[in-house]
Amino acid sequence: MNPVQDAELFRKILGVEPPWSVARVDLSVKDQRIDVWLEHADGVAFPCPQCGKKLTLYDQKEEREWRHLDTMQLQTWVHAKVPRVECPDHGVKQVEVSWAESGSRFTKFFERFAIDVSQETDTKGASKILRLSWDESWGIQERAVARGMARKPPLALRxxxxxxxxxxxxxxxxxxxxxxxxxxxxxxxxxxxxxxxxxxxxxxxxxxxxxxxxxxxxxxxxxxxxxxxxxxxxxxxxxFDRFHIMQHAGVGVDLVRKKENRELLLTGDPTLKGSKYLWLYREKNLPEKHRDRFEELRSLHLKTGRAYALKEGLGDLWSYQSEGWARKYWRRWYWWATHSRLKPMADVARMVKDHLTGVMTYFTHRITNAxxxxxxxxxxxxxxxxxxxxxxxxxxxxxxxxxxxxxxxxxxxxxxx
Ligand SMILES: [Zn+2]
Known part of the structure; x- marks a missing residue:
């Protein structure tokens, strides 16, 4: 390749538009990097970044550099002296350049790629892939959020x-x-x-x-x-979110299990030992490998088994189509729970009853945070x-x-x- 072709290639890759052009491209194999210098034509007018008024060059700040997407495995850097203009209304301002946002040390292409990478992994992983410091890749995320918040349309939360x-x-x-x-x-x-x-x-x-x-x-x-x-x-x-309510019921089952396990262990019976997680699943989600042991436990007519049945029963409340039927079902379930002689489950029942209005609104809105x-x-x-x-x-x-x-x-x- 000759220098003219290099310049044209990078002009295209970077999407550089007049009045800017690629002045020079340097490849350093030793440093594994490519440096691209951009310059603008003489005598062109640049718009004020605030009002867009076209103005002639005031001066050029010292050369700046931006990290660009790698070219093959080579880190690629763009350099340019960014002009300043003097606007009668806004004073001396640095003009905006098409390849980077003002204040950023990365080109827009690079930031876009960094955002994509960072969404797929944590900041440490992104830093490694992007060959940035942790602070640099975190900074890209912070800027992206600030940008997004500034653009956010007016809220219409329903x-x-x-x-x-x-x-x-x-x-x-x-x-x-x-x-x-x-x-x-x-x-x-x-x-x-x-x-x-x-x-x-x-x-x-x-x-x-x-x-x-x-x-x-x-x-x-x-x-x-x-x-x-x-x-x-x-x-x-x-x-009131059904999954939160079911979590409370799960805690109730666990309290029953703990107490019963203690009582059984005192008589030398380890039946419930190590069974904590089995009782936390909803029946339909229980993994196959646990099914045999769980069926066996349930056939023993333990208090924990009854508490579990109550929890499962409560979960069925939300499968009703109408509030009227749900309320009928609720009254039966409430009676069952409060007559179960399982205090933690009766406590859950009373807590739900105290909040019943907000439980039954589910049948109007059908929302859950999950x-x-x-x-x-x-x-x-x-x-x-x-x-x-x-x-x-x-x-x-x-x-x-x-x-x-x-x-x-x-x-x-x-x-x-
Ligand atoms: Zn202006």
């Missing part, structure tokens, strides 16, 4: 979900607001207090709050209070990621980057080139 997530070590909590229709995380706030959720509602207009048709959540008093205070006609809109199935597993992965998120802002950025449904890429339509 079906809202609220959840709490433990973050890092200790018991730090974050409150997450979901858009259940889009399966995205809409907002993240610190702690799980009433004020936390109040802060979210404060970002909404009166009309936006009125537009909310249903709110899926756990039976968590601070959230209930906040929704009641902030969403008009909240009573008919709060839907509809966002992929979303919850993504957030769980973020929680587990090696970097732990001691810093709550990191957790927020990581969640919005992967679950925010944001438009993260650098724009391909700069004002000027």
């Amino acid at each position: 079906l809202m979900g609220v959840d709490e997530k433990a973050v890092g070590h200790g018991h730090q909590y974050m409150t997450l607001v979901y858009d259940l229709e889009r399966s995205t995380v809409e907002w993240i706030g610190e702690e799980r207090k009433r004020e936390t959720l109040d802060n979210y509602f404060r970002t909404l207009s009166e009309a936006q709050r009125r537009r909310i048709e249903a709110v899926g959540m756990d039976m968590w008093v601070p959230f209930i209070e906040s929704v009641r205070a902030n969403v008009p006609d909240a009573e008919g809109k709060i839907v 509809v966002a199935e992929g979303l919850n597993s993504k957030i769980a992965t973020i929680q587990k990621m090696a970097y732990g998120y001691r810093n709550k802002d990191h957790f927020r950025t990581a969640v919005l980057f992967r679950c925010g449904g944001l438009d993260l890429y650098p724009s391909n339509h700069p004002i000027s080139g």
Whole structure:
């Protein structure tokens, strides 16, 4: 290849448009890198980045460099002196260039690729693939989230979900607001207090709050209070999430099992030893390999077996088509649970009864926070990621980057080139 062909090749690869052109390309095999210098034609006018007014060159800042996509295995860097213009209205400004966002040390192509890579792996893995430092690849994610948030269209939330997530070590909590229709995380706030959720509602207009048709959540008093205070006609809109309710029932079964196991062990009977996880499955999800042992346990008429049957029975509540039939079924189940002489299960029954209005709203709205199935597993992965998120802002950025449904890429339509 000759230098003229090199320049033309890189002009095409980089998508460089007049007045910019490729002045020179250097290949260093020793350093495993390619350097491309861009320059602009003399005497051209550049637009003010703020108002677009065409202005003649004021001066050129010192040469800057941007990391570009690798060319084969060679790291590729773009260099240019970026002109400044003097606008009568906005003063001396650096002009925008088509290949990079202002302030970025990467070309748009590179950032776009880095965003794709980072969505598939954690920051450590992305850094390795992209040959960046951890801080550099984290910075790309932060910028992408800021970009996405700035572009986010006005909110039209209809079906809202609220959840709490433990973050890092200790018991730090974050409150997450979901858009259940889009399966995205809409907002993240610190702690799980009433004020936390109040802060979210404060970002909404009166009309936006009125537009909310249903709110899926756990039976968590601070959230209930906040929704009641902030969403008009909240009573008919709060839907206590069935999966949360079933988790409470699961805890009830486990309490029964623990107590019964202790009693049995005192008489030298190890029947229930090591059976904890079998009772946590819903029957339809029980893995095949456990089926024989589980059937055997259930045939023994243990208290744990009865508690389990109650839990399964409660789960059937949500399979009804109409609220009327569901209420009939509920009354039977409630009687059964409160006469079971299994205190943890009777406690669950009474807790659900105290929240029955918000349980029965399911039959109007039919929402659950677990509809966002992929979303919850993504957030769980973020929680587990090696970097732990001691810093709550990191957790927020990581969640919005992967679950925010944001438009993260650098724009391909700069004002000027
Ligand atoms: Zn201007």
